[in-house]
Amino acid sequence: MRLTCVVNGEPREIDGVWEGESLLYVLRERMQLPGSKNACEQGECGSCSVYLDDVLVCSCLVAAGQVEGRTVTTVEGLAPTEDELHPIQAAFVEAGAVQCGFCTPGLIVATHDLLARNPSPSDAEIREALAGNLCRCTGYEKILDAVRSAAEA
């Protein structure tokens, strides 16, 4: 099928999409947007988190055909310009919340969603909001630090 949608503010038209493939596959393999990571393809790890029409979702669980006519925002679409970091990204770097970095894009998008809904979350609220994002490296403490400092910024 031909898929027409808006990704990070740009209208996109992609031919030859298989309807049953995931949005994650479309982003990474057909749109050269490898920021969203593929770690489990079953909704468990959150590394593929994106916004679909302003709703935080796992892109591995959205069928390509379901994105027709919709708006997608990925981690690549959060920073104001090519050379700048979004304040949440900067907070992750500063706090040492990035080790191998594989989980980071998903955590950035999930944190972005949390702070948009709740600008000063409690620790319990941060944990709840990030419960669907797994990190095998950091032990999460630095991630919590990063979210707290992004919330204060």
Next chain:
Amino acid sequence: MEFLQPPGWREALEARAAHPDALPIWGGTDVMVELNFARTRPAALLDLTHVPELSRWESEDGGVRIGAGVTYTRLIAELGDRLPGLAMASRTVGSPQIRNRGTIGGNLGSSSPAGDALPPLYAAGASVEVASVRGARRIPIDEFIVGPKRNVLGEDELIAGVFVPVRDDAAQQFAKVGTRNAMVIAVCSFAVDVSEGRVGTCIGSAGPTPIRAREAEAFAASAAPEDAAAREFGELVAAAASPIDDVRGTAAYRRHALSVLARRTITWAWETRCA
């Protein structure tokens, strides 16, 4: 693969009738896992996310009718006051990403004995509304689900929604055992729904389908709200379960945990009603 994307309910029913081998999809949180791992290759997908009728809920005489496409996030935000048990269960589902996308209709469609929306619906005595181009019917939920991942949905039918009775001053509770506070399939779960002269219950993830503990319900409906009665209620609930040993837990553990969950939840419900 064909991809069918009806813009409304009538078109959806027509598409279903014309393509009985098409697999319905809303949130995709069950369907896409199957597709990603090539466990299923349906001839067609029937995407219901563009059907506005499915994403609505409305008050009806004696209760609330919830469209199949209402997500857990919305159940929590919009129906928490009227259906607290269902909202509690919804809060335990997956993660924010899963709750934003997964729907009550998808949970009914999957008909897993571990489906978390199901125990509160059983306890309330809900009925599932299914429809086809031939018409609509409402089926009591315990007749809709007939086995592990099996239900009576006809091949030309779709789930339109679910009707949940709301009773005056009802107290509802839901509790679930798992290894984490998020992202877990229930080891076992329990829902209770207490109103004047009526107690509804349901055991999750400890049998081929969710199970109502009828003896426990009859006992609690006339018992005085005391510790001894709560313990007896717990024993009756445990006796009604039919758990198995599996990777998530043993049958014996599930039975014990259910007696504890049942005792606690009925105590909380009684406290709410006395307050």
